[in-house]
Amino acid sequence: MEIFQISDKYIDYNKDESKFVGNSSTISFPTSCDEVVEIFNYIKNSGEKITAQGSRTGLVGAGVGLVSHTMSFEKMNKILDTTSVGEEYIVKVQSGVTLGQLREHIKNINENVDFLPNPTEETATFGGLFSHNAKGMNSLKYGGVANHINSVKILFSNGDVKTISCDEKCSIASSLAEQTTMIELLAGSEGQLGLILELDVILRKTPSNRWGVMFFFNRVEKVVEFKNYVNNLLEDNNNVDLSVFEYYDKKTLDIVGEWKKTSSKLKSIPDYRSEFQSAIYLEIESELEEEIEVALMEILDKFEAEGGAESDTWAGVLPSELEKFQHFRHAVQEGGNSAIQNAKNIDSSIFKLSMDFKLQDSMLEDIINRNVEILKKSSVEYFVFGHIGENHLQLNLLPNNVDEFQHAKNILADMCEYNIKNGGTNFVENGVGKTRINCLNNVVNKEFIDNIKKVKEFFDKESIFNC
Template identity: 30%
Template sequence: MKIIEGKQNIISGYSSYLQDESKLSYGNVEYLAFPENDKDISEFLKFASSKNIPVTISNGKTGVVGGAVPLKGALISLEKLNKIFGIKNVDNEYRVHLQSGVVLSDLFAYSENESFASEKYFYPVDVTETTAHVGGTVSTNASGERSFKYGPTRNWVRALKVILSDGNILNIERNKIFAKNYIMDIKLPNGNIKTIDIPKYKMPSTKNAAGYYAKENMDLIDLFIGSEGTLAVITELELALIKKPKNVMSLLSFFNTEKDAFNFFFSAVKELKTAVVFEYFDNGAFELLTPKIAGLPKDRKFAIFFETEFTDNTINDITSNIEKLLNKNNSTMDDTWGGFAKKDMEKIREIRYKIPETINETIAKRKQKYPDIHKISADIAVPPDKFTEMISYYKSKLEPLKFQYTIFGHIGENHLHMNIIPNDHEEFIKAKELHLDFAKKAVSLGGTVSAEHGIGKIKHQYLEVMYGKNGIQEMIAIKKILDPKLILNRGDVFPEEYLK
């Protein structure tokens, strides 16, 4: 296994491994390892455990909360674990068996292009950033635009191979090991049992990527999904595939006002039963996109991007229904882009992708003058009946301050990303205060402080808002059993003071 040793060697030759898309960076790393198999990882973890060296797990480095950014000690990059072993059929379900470092776009291409069945299959979790690696998406329980229909990554994980920090390897299949009355027994390869208490906090009903999954009689596999590398290294996975719908169209409809766009969504989500995606762009997103996308309307600055399945028999009914809903909300098919040709669909997805990309570029420029600022990005979701209350709350606080901000994203799951792009240090401080305030509001409405990005190193305080000190201690009690030396992903999910 290739291991780069020495802080200076790593900083000078491998600095890209010291950052993720949060742009956090510490750089105090003495070892950078590139394992090629389970044995490499197991041995490296045993070595690190014996010397109490903290180990951070790095995969696609597209995370936005600093999870893969090492504070100190060692970093293991899983990029060489990039094999797709093949497809198997279990109980009439096709599953792809692969390593953790496979790039998501390679998984998409493989599952759609391999011929293993007479019909086309696909992996449905379309995380916007397709350079993420599958192990990263499982560790953060990532979602995509189509999660409106297909749910988050968790729903598609059928088996995991994980390596604990003492080097023990566990093969975990879904539906095999369950907790009983909040107690879970985990059998190690040598026959010893580790017993953990499942936390008793109540998870929100929304989609959620904050903290450990916890339910009275939960499946063991769900503990590792979304645990952000704090419990084990995931090395292999089995992910379920499903039949690819034959026909899908992507549409981007433009509206005059936020109210029209929301009302269109509220009706469409009820009436358009074939829909698979609902995304929202506000006028702040338009402001960012206008210099990049030719021909965006000048007067209609709110949009809903949606995708729907159709067949030859249903297309006429579906399009006339859409037209009716658009007209009711002061828009028309003429104010709509898209279609079902691959290039039309890709164009719309490209526009969607450009929103976070442009935010990141804008903040990167501002950072040149104010290095300590970063974007303030809320990943909040609330129950459907609280959606408008949450949006009104954001706006009531943001509008008077005249900050540059945008609210966009997964409206289908009541999960809009509120992003503030501070102009200077003063705005940054105020924006951080607002984020905490928004997190409190979301939790009071029964929502989550992170629906898909996770907690990482930058959202600890919001997790505490959600589950309280007690909830965090319950999670740490699990970590202490599975990672007794507390070496894995230090600084992620839990603040340092809790681990002392």
């Protein structure tokens, strides 16, 4: 068992992609379940706390330790077993295996299966992906990572190591727990309930046909009408599935445009006109290729009727073409995070300020049309993108200095309150972590907080994990 002091060599383990900086004093890198248990017992008996950490690609500081010990799972990186079950496969992975590693492994298994939810960050670990219940662009159809996990092996704070399967029910006296399975409860719990050791990951059959089209809009007012049209058109069409329905605002397009100048992955993506005010990206899947064609022709007609032109679209069918849209989406986060790093270089107290909102229709329209007073009054730049098909958008603020950062914190908290008042929900993706805690004030009801506390107490009575 090796435990290291966090000095210069390990200082990067006290921060993540949110640029939030923590203060853990020690770190370990177990390679096996037995080692995790050994280190856990040692830390617990010393009266210290443990923060679990994956690859630190998290966007809210959740894997950054504030005190005591950080347990990094980056060396628990073995793929342990692969079993075929009908058309599917179950791959047993240690929790530090990354999405990229699994993708390489899949190439040697069967080209017709995949890990279908598609979070864009390939260096993220399965422990981290599960703990944030990460979602890809295609969450509309495939949901979060947890929907594709068959079981998890977990070390609880009482020292028990258990394997929880996906249909196991909860026995906690809390209304939150009654409605969910154990896996659903553990997924997205940000390392608060136990240490994930291994996961059984489900690979499912890939769709026979998948087409993607990006529509660039000259007028932002047309976006919501277009979105409603597409939803209505495809809602009752049983022959096709809309799997991706993403929105990018003008500032997001500008950020990707800038990032494109330096990123080799984005070199193959054509340039787009700076006058475009926003874009919508769709992916449609079907067993029947001609059904996709028919649906897309109707959508294109609508786009043209609203003043768009076919030349203002990009289409892709081959996996290599669709991959470019994935790179585009990834570049949004990369470009945004890089802007925050630039501000942090000026003042080290700055970190990423973002929030995921599930919005009622009227507020979705207001945000897209830049009609929200809180944002209109703000002098801090911002960008908005996300799953428009699910009325679920991410707001990212871009403070340039520490004054703007303080202002941006208030804007985010005000937006959370405003969204709740308008019937929406906050914290839909990427978690609460350490950077969004101030946004919890006034926007989460007491009953919900009490339920969360009951769950935490049930699993981690002594508050050892991620405190």
